[in-house]
Amino acid sequence: MITSMKPYRDALGLVNGQLLVDGAWSDSQSGETWTHLHPATGEDVAQFAVAGADDVDRAVRAARKAFDEGPWPRSRAKDRIKVLRRTADLVREHGDELLRLQALDNSVPLTFSTTYAMSMECVADIFDHHAGWIDKLGGETLPGFQGGDHMVLTLREPIGVVAAIVAWNAPLLLAAQKLAPALAAGCTVVLKPSELATFAVLRLVRLLEEAGLPEGVLNVVTGPGNPTGDALINHPMVDKISFTGSRETGRRVLAAANAGFKRVSLELGGKSPAIVFADADVYTAGAVTMGTVALGVSGQACIAQTRAIVHRDVYEEFLMVAMGMTSMINYGDPFDEETTASPLISAKQVERVLNYVDLGHQEGARLVCGGAKPDGPGNFVLPTIFADVNNDMRVAREEIFGPILCVVPFSDEEEAIRLANDTEYGLGATVYTNDVKRAMRMARGIRAGTIGVNGYQLEPHAPFGGYGQSGMGREGGRTAIEAYTEVKTVLIPTTDELM
Incomplete structure (x- = not known):
C-alpha cells in the first residue's frame, strides 16, 4: 500500500535544498526554486534552488580560485587521503539516512540497497579505493632517446576545474564515481545533481564538508538542464566535463566540450545483451536477466540487460523463468520491506515506455x-x-529505460556474437555458459566495456564505461583517476652541452 511520503520526509528533517558556493550554502540569486514530485505518489516532497547563469558563474569562479590559489591541488598526499577516508567512514555511518533520502528522491526501494552496487558500502568503497591511489599516481623516468646527456620525466597533475553532472537513477553511486577520483587527483569540482534526485546528493556533499574538504574545492549548483546544466557545461573556466545521462544530452555536452577544447568523460546509454547458451544454468540466466529489467530501478539503468539473446534449444524454458520472476515484483512504498521495484521517474517516462509497448505490437x-x-x-x-x-x-535497438525485456533467438555462437554487436551501444553484456573456452571467445568477440560471465557485478576498482554511443572514457580504477589528470613532460640536461 502506497502511503504519503511526507511522514518520512519529516522524520528525516528534510529541508529545502540550497546551492553551495565557496563554502557557503544559499538560495539562488533569482530566488527561483524547483518543486520535487515523488514518483510513487506525485506529492510535493520539498523544493530546492534553481541555479541561474550568475549562480553557476560564481560556483565555477570559486572552484577556479580554489584550484589556482588554494591548498587542495598542492596538498600533501596524506592530507587528501585523510579527507577521502573520513568521507568513506561517514558514508558508512550515515548509510541508512542517505538511502532514505535517495528513496525520497527517486523511490528506489530500500530493499534494493542489499545489492552491492546500490549500497552505501559500495559508495564508501569508491572513496576508499581512490584514496589509495593518491600517493601512487606518479609519472615515469625515461632514458634519453638520443643519448645519456639528459633525463626525461613525466608528471601527472590535476586537470583543473571539473563540471560533474550525475543522473537520477543512482545519484549517490554516480556522484561518488565522479567526486572520488576528481578530488583524489587534486581537482576542484562544480557538481550538478539531477533535478529529479537532488536531496541525497546534497547530504553526501555535507558529509564531504564534515570530512574536512576545504572551502571552494567542491561547489554544488542545483536545477534542470536549462538553465543550470547549460551554463555549467559552456562555462569557459571549466577544464573537464564528466557527465552521466542520456545520449541526447551527451551530444550537447560533447558539443560544448568541443567548442571549448574541454576534456570530457561521458557515460551514456546501453542496450546490453544477456547471451544464454544451451549448456547454461537457464534458471539463473532467466532470473538474473529479468531481475535487472524488473526489480530495483525497474529497468531504468544503462546497464540493465534489456536484450536476451537465447539459444533456440532453451528459448521457451528461458521465457518461463523470466515470466516467473514477475511474481516477485511488488510496487508501492519504497520504505516498505515488501517493495521490490520502483516506479518510473516521471509520468512522461511512463508515456514513453507504453509507446514502446505499442511499437512492439506493431513490429510483430x-x-x-x-x-x-x-x-x-x-x-x-x-x-x-x-x-x-x-x-x-x-x-x-533503442534504449527504452523501463521494465521491458526483448528476447531474441539464436542458433550458434557466430550468430550470437553478430546479434550482440548489432547495436549502436556497447556498455555491457553477460554470457551464460558452462564452457569456459566459449566464455572467453565471447568476451573477446563482444564489443562492450564490461563482460560478465554467468553474472554481472560492479566493482569500484575496475574500469566501467562503453564502446560506441555508450560513451567515452571509463569510471572506476586507475583509468578513472588518470582521466582527471594531465601529463607533463620535463626535460633535464645532465651536462653543460646543449641538448
Missing part, C-alpha cells in the same frame, strides 16, 4: 506478459516481456 513481437500500467497512483508500469523479437525492431 509477441507480448508474453505485462505491457500496461497497473491501477492506482504512481508512475508504475508492469514488467513486460516481448518474445520472438527481431534484432531489427526498434524495441530491440
Whole structure:
C-alpha cells in the first residue's frame, strides 16, 4: 500500500535544498526554486534552488580560485587521503539516512540497497579505493632517446576545474564515481545533481564538508538542464566535463566540450545483451536477466540487460523463468520491506515506455506478459516481456529505460556474437555458459566495456564505461583517476652541452 511520503520526509528533517558556493550554502540569486514530485505518489516532497547563469558563474569562479590559489591541488598526499577516508567512514555511518533520502528522491526501494552496487558500502568503497591511489599516481623516468646527456620525466597533475553532472537513477553511486577520483587527483569540482534526485546528493556533499574538504574545492549548483546544466557545461573556466545521462544530452555536452577544447568523460546509454547458451544454468540466466529489467530501478539503468539473446534449444524454458520472476515484483512504498521495484521517474517516462509497448505490437513481437500500467497512483508500469523479437525492431535497438525485456533467438555462437554487436551501444553484456573456452571467445568477440560471465557485478576498482554511443572514457580504477589528470613532460640536461 502506497502511503504519503511526507511522514518520512519529516522524520528525516528534510529541508529545502540550497546551492553551495565557496563554502557557503544559499538560495539562488533569482530566488527561483524547483518543486520535487515523488514518483510513487506525485506529492510535493520539498523544493530546492534553481541555479541561474550568475549562480553557476560564481560556483565555477570559486572552484577556479580554489584550484589556482588554494591548498587542495598542492596538498600533501596524506592530507587528501585523510579527507577521502573520513568521507568513506561517514558514508558508512550515515548509510541508512542517505538511502532514505535517495528513496525520497527517486523511490528506489530500500530493499534494493542489499545489492552491492546500490549500497552505501559500495559508495564508501569508491572513496576508499581512490584514496589509495593518491600517493601512487606518479609519472615515469625515461632514458634519453638520443643519448645519456639528459633525463626525461613525466608528471601527472590535476586537470583543473571539473563540471560533474550525475543522473537520477543512482545519484549517490554516480556522484561518488565522479567526486572520488576528481578530488583524489587534486581537482576542484562544480557538481550538478539531477533535478529529479537532488536531496541525497546534497547530504553526501555535507558529509564531504564534515570530512574536512576545504572551502571552494567542491561547489554544488542545483536545477534542470536549462538553465543550470547549460551554463555549467559552456562555462569557459571549466577544464573537464564528466557527465552521466542520456545520449541526447551527451551530444550537447560533447558539443560544448568541443567548442571549448574541454576534456570530457561521458557515460551514456546501453542496450546490453544477456547471451544464454544451451549448456547454461537457464534458471539463473532467466532470473538474473529479468531481475535487472524488473526489480530495483525497474529497468531504468544503462546497464540493465534489456536484450536476451537465447539459444533456440532453451528459448521457451528461458521465457518461463523470466515470466516467473514477475511474481516477485511488488510496487508501492519504497520504505516498505515488501517493495521490490520502483516506479518510473516521471509520468512522461511512463508515456514513453507504453509507446514502446505499442511499437512492439506493431513490429510483430509477441507480448508474453505485462505491457500496461497497473491501477492506482504512481508512475508504475508492469514488467513486460516481448518474445520472438527481431534484432531489427526498434524495441530491440533503442534504449527504452523501463521494465521491458526483448528476447531474441539464436542458433550458434557466430550468430550470437553478430546479434550482440548489432547495436549502436556497447556498455555491457553477460554470457551464460558452462564452457569456459566459449566464455572467453565471447568476451573477446563482444564489443562492450564490461563482460560478465554467468553474472554481472560492479566493482569500484575496475574500469566501467562503453564502446560506441555508450560513451567515452571509463569510471572506476586507475583509468578513472588518470582521466582527471594531465601529463607533463620535463626535460633535464645532465651536462653543460646543449641538448
